[in-house]
Amino acid sequence: MSSNALYTDLSGYYDLMCSDINYQQQSASIHRLHQFLGNNGKQHLDLACGTGPHVRHFIDLGYQCSGLDINQPMLDMAMRRCPEAQFNLQDMTAFYLEQPVDLITCFLYSIHYSAGIERLKSCIASVHRALNDGGIFCFNSVDKHCIDNRLSIKHFAEFEGYHFAFESGWHYNGQGEKQSLNLSIAKRQQPFTQLTDFEADTSLHQTELWQDQHTMVATSFAELQALLAPYFEVHIFEHDYEKIVPWDLSSGNALFVCVKI
């Protein structure tokens, strides 16, 4: 699978892969943070918006929404889901808005799609330029030093008579500014046995298998804070969408809330 296949040829499976994500809870949590730390404005942009699930919830929360993504098939689905919103085919590492907004979100670690520190700096500068005074930028991130290469998340689903197994995990080789997100999608007519080894189980049955490695930017939270500091007052919270808890200085996943200065 090419590094974009999940967001182009396989985009029809994207929502299935994410079917256990509580998009409503994530959106409501960021809405609360925006009420505490933001400027009361209602113009929202979702960066790397994918098929638009967060945009849908922000519209329902009363925002005027727009979404930006680099892959048109994802935007096509987002437009069907959110006909009220504006969508924009752009690269988030160098984007421009005609009208600034009050809240910019970037979910599911998509900020790491800035494929290196220079692109990440350019993304941060674009976000800053696109925000109104007091506007906020919210995203989640993983600290490269906390990545455990042995861990992955598996998820099983059924769709149109087929069984699907999705697996994703971070990989960081311990140095430098690149990490990868490894993804596998397996599709077949027989159910997957959840406890068997994914590869072994897959080889026993007639299975279509796609494997993909996205190269993404790797940073520590200290490096990320330093990149954001010239533009934003940075607040870091635990990666918990149920309650707002300050980051404990050691968790490897966190929610960044950045107020424009």
Ligand SMILES: C[S@@+](CC[C@H](N)C(=O)[O-])C[C@H]1O[C@@H](n2cnc3c(N)ncnc32)[C@H](O)[C@@H]1O
């Ligand atoms: C993991 S998906 C997340 C989608 C959505 N935010 C969600 O939470 O379901 C990552 C998205 O980032 C988009 N993407 C990757 N690189 C990008 C870039 N440089 N600029 C804008 N979007 C990008 C992909 O097309 C894809 O839709």
